[in-house]
Amino acid sequence: MNRLATLPAPADADAETxxxxxxxxxxxxxxxxxxxxxxxxxxxxxxANPLHRDRDAAERAHFGEPIASGQQTVSRLLGLLASRFSRSDDGLERELLLLNANFAFKAPVFAEQDLHLVWRVTQLEPSRRGGVIAHADGRASVAGKPCVIGRATLRVRPAGA
Known part of the structure; x- marks a missing residue:
């Protein structure tokens, strides 16, 4: 398992990677x-699930109030993943291709809760098509308790490779 994938530095950078x-x-x-x-x-x-808009339906389901759609939080997790690992803020333009993602829903997400999203790269391997295959674990938590957990596999490579 590689811990770091490096490429030649941009032309205006030092000879480092x-x-x-x-x-x-x-x-x-x-x-x-x-x-x-x-x-x-x-x-x-x-x-159209009424749990996302109807307080009575949410109460009958023992949530007490409407809950966010699971896909709402998943879409934010995927957006964070794509934005972070296709970034160019360090002078190295990257391309990202999401190869696989799986999510599990552990607890409801309610309105007006502070939600913390995080992805962490856990493993790297070379890609036959350039760049690296990265495996990442993600989660969305409220007050330190996971609501959504996920795993993703992505290919990251230099832009234009």
Missing amino acids: SPLIEVGEEAHERLRYTRDEIAEFARLSGD
Whole structure:
């Protein structure tokens, strides 16, 4: 298992190498959904489950109030993954291709909760098509308790490779 994937530095950099992606590298985001955002996301995504907009339905399901659609939090997790690992803020432009992602739902996400998203690179291997294959573990947590957990496999390579 490689711990660091490196490429030649950009022409304007020293003769050192720039990391493409590293084992242990993390991406973080903090957010909070409003009740209106939860209902609107469900509507826009075609999720007609009343648990996302109807307090009575949520009470019958023992949630007490509407919950965010699982795909709402998954979409934010995937957006964070793509943004972080296709970045160019260090002078190295990257391309990312998501190869696989799996998610499990552990607890509901309610409006007005502080949600912490994180991805952590756990393993790297060379890609036959250039760059590296990275494996990452992700989670969305409220008050330190996981609500959604995920695993993803992606290919990261230099832009234009």
